[in-house]
Amino acid sequence: xxxxxxxxxxxxxxxxxxxxxxxxxxxxxxxxxxxxxxxxxxxxxxxxxxxxxxxxxxxxxxxxxxxxxxxxxxxxxxxxxxxxxxxxxxxxxxxxxxxxxxxxxxxxxxxxxxxxxxxxxxxxxxxxxxxxxxxxxxxxxxxxxxxxxxxxxxxxxxxxxxxxxxxxxxxxxxxxxxxxxxxxxxxxxxxxxxxxxxxxxxxxxxxxxxxxxxxxxxxxxxxxxxxxxxxxxxxxxxxxxxxxxxxxxxxxxxxxxxxxxxxxxxxxxxxxxxxxxxxxxxxxxxxxxxxxxxxxxxx
Numbered sequence: 397x398x399x400x401x402x403x404x405x406x407x408x409x410x411x412x413x414x415x416x417x418x419x420x421x422x423x424x425x426x427x428x429x430x431x432x433x434x435x436x437x438x439x440x441x442x443x444x445x446x447x448x449x450x451x452x453x454x455x456x457x458x459x460x461x462x463x464x465x466x467x468x469x470x471x472x473x474x475x476x477x478x479x480x481x482x483x484x485x486x487x488x489x490x491x492x493x494x495x496x497x498x499x500x501x502x503x504x505x506x507x508x509x510x511x512x513x514x515x516x517x518x519x520x521x522x523x524x525x526x527x528x529x530x531x532x533x534x535x536x537x538x539x540x541x542x543x544x545x546x547x548x549x550x551x552x553x554x555x556x557x558x559x560x561x562x563x564x565x566x567x568x569x570x571x572x573x574x575x576x577x578x579x580x581x582x583x584x585x586x587x588x589x590x591x592x593x594x595x596x597x598x599x600x601x602x603x604x605x606x607x608x609x610x611x612x613x614x615x616x617x618x619x620x621x622x623x624x625x626x627x628x629x630x631x632x633x634x635x636x637x638x639x640x641x642x643x644x645x646x647x648x649x650x651x652x653x654x655x656x657x658x659x660x661x662x663x664x665x666x667x668x669x670x671x672x673x674x675x676x677x678x679x680x681x682x683x684x685x686x687x688x689x690x691x692x693x694x695x
Contacts (some may be wrong), residue, residue, distance in 0.1 A: 402510055403488035405435045409478035409539075410475035413617075416513050416666075421456050429504040435488055439464045439478040447581055460485070472558045472611050479539055479556040479611070486546050493542045499689050505662075509543045516561040517620070520544040521627040523655050523665075527594070528587035528633075529674065530572045530601050531608035536616035540665055541655070553615045561609065572607035576600060576679050579660035582587035583673045587633045627643070629655040629662050646691070651678040664689065671685055 400502040406418060406424060411466075425431045431569065436459040440449055443465045453461055464481050466474040482493065490510060502508055512521045521544075522537025537543070537555065559566065576582070587593050606613055632649040634695065645661065648654050653665040666685045669675045678684055 401489060401490070402430075402508055403435060403490045404435050404490040404492060404510075405432050405486045407437045407439075407482045407486065407491055407493045409475055409482070410438050410440045410442065410446060410449060410496065411475075412442060412446050412448075412584050413496040414446060414452055417452055418455065418496060420494070420496055422620075423499055424505070425456075425498055427503055427505050429507040433506070434458065436460070437482060437485060438462070439481045440575060441466050441474055460590050460601055473560075475539070476556045476558050476611050480512045481549065483553075483556070487496065489546055491544060491546050491549070493539045495540045495665060497668065498541060500663040501661045501692065502663065513543065513545060515627070517625045519624045519626050520549065521629075523629050524616070525610065525632070526631040526633075526653070527598060528584045529608070529643050530582060530587075530597060531569075531604070531606065532610050533606055533613055533616035533620075535628075536612070536619045537623075538610070538612050538616075538626065539605040540611075541629070541666075552618070554618065558609055558611045558613065569609065571657075576604050576607060577673060580682050584676065585636070588633050589637070615679075627657075629657045631655055632661075644688040648685065648688040648692065651676045651681070651689075661692065 406421070408420070410417060412532060415502050425434065436456055436462045438449065438452065438459070439463055440446060440463050442449075449461060453459055462481060462485060464478050466477045469477055470546055479639045481491065490513075492509070509521055510520060520537050522542040522544060523540055524534045524536055524538055525532035533538050549577060582593060582597060587597070606617070618624075632645075632654045634646055636649040639648075639650050645654065649665050655665070664685070666679075668680050668684070
């Protein structure tokens, strides 16, 4: 159970995503055991260009918005710069770094996460990159959903930066990544549908190593070397053979992402992407995502 000093800062990076953030904050407040103990921190990577963020500031209490100029950075490197600003401005004992396009199903999620991290030697709780994202790390919470004790995390972690390596390493990673994924042949759908790929490719991935140095890979690397313990929520994998489109939980797992703990749905991540390797037939369908959420909540 939560204690008087169990304040949590909910942290997110904005890139013209205010509609998602409004839905997310409403969701987290409604599902929290003690919503008055939530603080909200947004780093605005549009540096003020997204004027919709003003309605977020007006609607929610205990919210801080920090403008961030990421310069010429784009994509993950720009997101990393926002996350690094977040880490310097958390003032509560606990923090949840979360993507805007997330919806939490877990009732009393705040007490649930605090209780999880109270377990012996557990450093953080959240989700890592799913197995079908070959070439990434799978052993430590990434910024889609990462809950931690603030002071301990600050003492442990290097920056969230993803790609600050030499061009030689980037080119070498590109070659290894294409070898591992056979170009774009080994995509999410084939990984989920083929038992052979799910069995053999993780072994090949271990041999090739991390070749997609996505956000937080240095943190994950350090955690592995030091034997740091975490709790990871697992993505629900749905093959085409087992897919039941009329069942909302099956649809949201197939087209988007659904993460579970001990088979209980914890949250969904919409994860819109134009990547040929990772996108699904309906990953860009916001209306379907919301429809599935509403149907799951009714059950």
